[in-house]
Amino acid sequence: MNHPQPPSQSASRTEPERCARAVLSRLSEPGDAVLGRWLSQLDAADVVQAIRGGPVPDHPGLDAGRLVGYRARLADVDPADDLERVRVAGGRFIIPGDMEWPSQLDDLGDGRPIGLWVAGTGSLRLLALRSVAVVGSRACTAYGAYVAGELSAQLAERGWVVVSGAAYGIDASAHRGALAAGGMTMGVLACGVDVAYPRGNAELIRRIAAQGLLLSELPPGEHPNRFRFVLRNRVIAALTRGTVVVEAAMRSGALSTARRARNLNRYTMGVAGPVTSELSAGVHALIRSGGATLVTDAAEVAELIGAIGDDLAPQRSGPVLPRDLLEPAVAQVLEAVPATAEGAPVERLARQSGLSPDEVLQRLYELGSLGYVERHGAHWRLVRRR
Incomplete structure (x- = not known):
């Protein structure tokens, strides 16, 4: 899991704000909206100083019990050790304002992460x-x-x-x-x-x-x-x-x-x-x-x-059958032929299809050549597929 650090995170970037946010990530649970609102008003270093014993601003939701909890955890926090541990593990600690910070996380409002501990080399x-x-x-x-x-x-x-x-x-x-x-x-x-x-x-x-x-x-x-x-x-x-x-x-x-x-x-x-x-x-x-x-x-x-127009899914359709390729008039006649052993005469098929008897007869012979229908006396019937 040892990887070189990307150029966006170097020793020079380990400034007070990063160290302070590393401290705060130890003091609170993820999504702490009270701390998030506080960070929207003050730098992280000022928030840590206020928790440590400085003046605490009038802040909605920051009751005495929560402040006592923050201060109790603060005594055991060593941000330099945490930053070194993640570096040894091949990672880094990124915070809002870094080039690597995904701005879409800001949509979480006061509940956005204080920072993210990341392992791996990609941005x-x-x-x-x-x-x-x-x-x-x-x-x-x-x-x-x-x-x-x-x-x-x-x-x-x-x-x-x-x-x-x-x-x-x-x-x-x-x-x-x-x-x-x-x-x-x-x-x-x-x-x-x-x-x-x-x-x-x-x-x-x-x-x-x-x-x-x-x-x-x-x-x-x-x-x-x-x-x-x-x-x-x-x-x-x-x-x-x-x-x-x-x-x-x-x-x-x-x-x-x-x-x-x-x-x-x-x-x-x-x-x-x-x-x-x-x-x-x-x-x-x-x-x-x-x-x-x-x-x-x-x-x-x-x-x-995906991007509009660039990631279109293919149209879904079943397999193309030979009868799907028939011309409309030919398909119309084929649909009119009943699925019975006796079939039907040309006159009845003309009424069913809405075409003239002459055209129906022409189409029936075309269908016969394609193996769809057969003539049986004066009647035409479907060819039974085995």
Whole structure:
């Protein structure tokens, strides 16, 4: 997981604001809107100073209990150590204002990340410009795992970056599909980027860092909990152009990512599954309510989230049959021939088709030459296919 740092992050960039935000990422949980509103008024260094014991401005939501909690955690924080740990892990800490900062995260308002701990060599801002989230159930079915892998591989082959949460199930299948296609993928973690969680995905997480990016709001060494997974989902939704839910039960956490994406005016898409599967019930409800668009492959995803006119999905149609190539009048006569053993005379076929008897007779002989009909006395009937 050791990688050289990109030129956008050098020692000279480790200024007081970066160190202060590294401190704040230790003091609060992801999405702390109270701290976010405070940061909209003051520099991070001033916020840290105020928490440490300086004058605290009149700030809505900053009650005494919350301030006591911040101060209690502050005593054990060493930002220089955190920044060094992420550097050793092949990463860096990026903050708003950096060239690498994805501005779409600002759509989260006061709940936007204080900063992001990132491992990998690619530019987060550039990779996120053409990215799509593929999420779903951890306890997925074989169908869900196959669809997530295939969809992600197809997206990677089209030049899209696949984003997911590096969890078991659909997340892991999405990452593996993109990696197998030689594509780029990003894992948004609910723990530190130096923590391999879940352990069963340790090798996958290592590959994501080597071939793509790992990112987290949580500083090095932090471990996940239930709330951090839910809060992580808002970053996945905001970072990407759209979110595809492959499999999700009615109470699946993946649906929270979809709802976040929809609220942020991102495209929300769903893949249908068997109507008997509880693991697809949440996706079906999302599609039925109008909260997501049904998609079946990468072409349909790209058509929604891609550039106008550049990423159109091909028109869907069944196979072309020989009778589809018949001229309209010939096809009209063929439709008039009854599917009975006795067939029908020319006069009846003329009435049925709305054409003159002479034209019907001509068309019948054409159809006879093509093997569609045969004459039986004064009647014409369909040729029975064996």
